[in-house]
Amino acid sequence: MPEITYREALRQALRYQLENDERVFLMGEDIGAYGGSYAVTKGFLDEYGDKRVKDTPISESVVVGAGIGAAMAGLKPMVELMTINFSLLAIDQIVNNASKLHYMSNGQINVPLVIRMAGGAGSQLGAQTSHSLEGWFAHVPGLKVVVPATPYDAKGLLMTAFDDENPVIFIEHTALYASKGEVPEEPYRVPFGQAEVYRQGRDVTIIGYSGSVHQAFRAAEKLAAEGMEAEVLNLRTLRPLDIDGIVASVKKTSRAIIVEDDWKFGGFGGEIAAIIQEQAFDYLDAPVERCSGADVPMPYSGALEQAALPQEDGIVELALSMFEGVVRA
Numbered sequence: 001m002p003e004i005t006y007r008e009a010l011r012q013a014l015r016y017q018l019e020n021d022e023r024v025f026l027m028g029e030d031i032g033a034y035g036g037s038y039a040v041t042k043g044f045l046d047e048y049g050d051k052r053v054k055d056t057p058i059s060e061s062v063v064v065g066a067g068i069g070a071a072m073a074g075l076k077p078m079v080e081l082m083t084i085n086f087s088l089l090a091i092d093q094i095v096n097n098a099s100k101l102h103y104m105s106n107g108q109i110n111v112p113l114v115i116r117m118a119g120g121a122g123s124q125l126g127a128q129t130s131h132s133l134e135g136w137f138a139h140v141p142g143l144k145v146v147v148p149a150t151p152y153d154a155k156g157l158l159m160t161a162f163d164d165e166n167p168v169i170f171i172e173h174t175a176l177y178a179s180k181g182e183v184p185e186e187p188y189r190v191p192f193g194q195a196e197v198y199r200q201g202r203d204v205t206i207i208g209y210s211g212s213v214h215q216a217f218r219a220a221e222k223l224a225a226e227g228m229e230a231e232v233l234n235l236r237t238l239r240p241l242d243i244d245g246i247v248a249s250v251k252k253t254s255r256a257i258i259v260e261d262d263w264k265f266g267g268f269g270g271e272i273a274a275i276i277q278e279q280a281f282d283y284l285d286a287p288v289e290r291c292s293g294a295d296v297p298m299p300y301s302g303a304l305e306q307a308a309l310p311q312e313d314g315i316v317e318l319a320l321s322m323f324e325g326v327v328r329a
Contacts, residue, residue: 001182009151009183010040010172013158014078016187018048021076024162027054028063028080028116037082038118038177060089064115068098071113076162083129084119084171098167099142110165114158120211120261121298121305122175130174130298130305132261134210135268137169138238144168144192145238149213151181153236156190163189173211193240197249201231204255204319207246207272209235212259212310219259219315230319238268246272247279254285255322259310264292286322291315 004012017024026041032055035042045053056063060081067079081087087094094115101109121130138145146161146168148154154172161168198213199220206216213234220230233249235242250256256276258269273288294308 001184003180004151004183005177006148006151006154006172006179006181007038007040007177009155009181010158012183013155013162014041014044016159017076017078017162018044018052021162023074023076024078025052025054025070025075026078026080027056027067029056029058029082031055031080036080038172038174040177041080060086061093064090064093064098067113067115068093068101068111071111071167072101072109076112076114078114078116078162081115081117083125083174084117084133085129085131087115087117087133094137094143094167094169095140099140102166103142111167112165113167114161114164114170115167116170116172118174119171120173120175121293121309122211124300124302124305125174126300127297132210132293134169134171134238135262135266135271138241138268138271142166143239146170146192146236147210147238148172148236149176149198149208149210149234151179151183153190153196153234155183156188157192157236159187160189160192164192171210175211179214190236192237193242195236195242195245196234197231198234199230199232201229201253203228203230203253204257204322205231205233205249205253206257206259206315206319207233207235207249208259209238210261212261215310215312216259216315219312219319222312222316223319226316226320228319228323241272241275243275243279246275250276250280251283254283255319256284257289257291257315257318259291259315261293261309263295264290265295267292289318289322291318
């Protein structure tokens with residue numbers, strides 16, 4: 001398979017949708033002439049025209065509201081919001097309208113809307129454009145929340161998002177756009193709610209999503225040098241969440257560490273920890289640990305930004321602490 005960037009994988013999925021479904025159109029701030037804040041839609045305006053690729057005013061609530069209306073009318077819009085922080089300006093449209101219309105109409109109305117946004121830190125974008133708020137959206141019934149970690153995930157999950165008849169929140173990590181991986185040229189789908197065992201292991205399960213999958217993998221490689229084989233689980237989606245996959249991995253290893261960029265207090269990792277306690281408690285040989293972002297607004301300074309994010313050395317320390325006084329087989 002060819003090796004392409006995360007950005008190009010997204011472009012391939014969007015191009016496929018535009019070319020194979022006349023109902024699909026894209027809209028958002030600066031996605032046309034400018035090509036998008038992260039160059040995902042660069043050149044699309046010239047290629048597909050302004051009826052399919054629409055630049056919008058700086059008004060997230062209006063843009064998402066227009067997308068909801070278009071979806072209700074039978075089209076399949078993709079709305080791009082520059083960052084997940086800016087989605088807060090459209091939170092009423094997303095939570096009170098997009099997520100609820102199918103339920104409130106007794107199934108008579110669908111909202112096949114894909115809302116793409118960039119989240120996460122590591123790119124020095126400052127405190128108002130660098131946070132990980134995906135857990136907020138995962139809290140809401142009626143929304144699906146997608147968090148791709150690799151180019152393969154990015155293309156396959158975005159293809160699946162366009163198949164859905166109701167709203168999908170698709171969150172891309174800002175630090176992953178240039179990352180590379182093998183991706184099939186032909187169209188394919190990655191199903192929602194199906195986690196990937198990113199690395200096989202037997203001693204501890206490290207659970208991550210989006211950018212934290214790579215932190216978890218690097219930590220697992222360091223642990224291997226210590227004689228510990230960590231299993232890395234890539235969640236891919238937060239809602240639906242692959243509870244069976246999480247529980248199966250923890251039952252196998254008897255230990256779990258959850259890694260996320262988000263703040264620890266009230267973070268989505270707490271939900272995962274609760275599920276493990278409820279469904280795999282008898283298999284645990286140590287308390288569930290969490291490695292999360294610092295409880296501060298994200299600093300702009302590169303060094304401080306990294307200090308505010310979970311790091312692989314911290315994951316390694318947590319894993320080793322679980323075996324203090326224990327002889328590993």
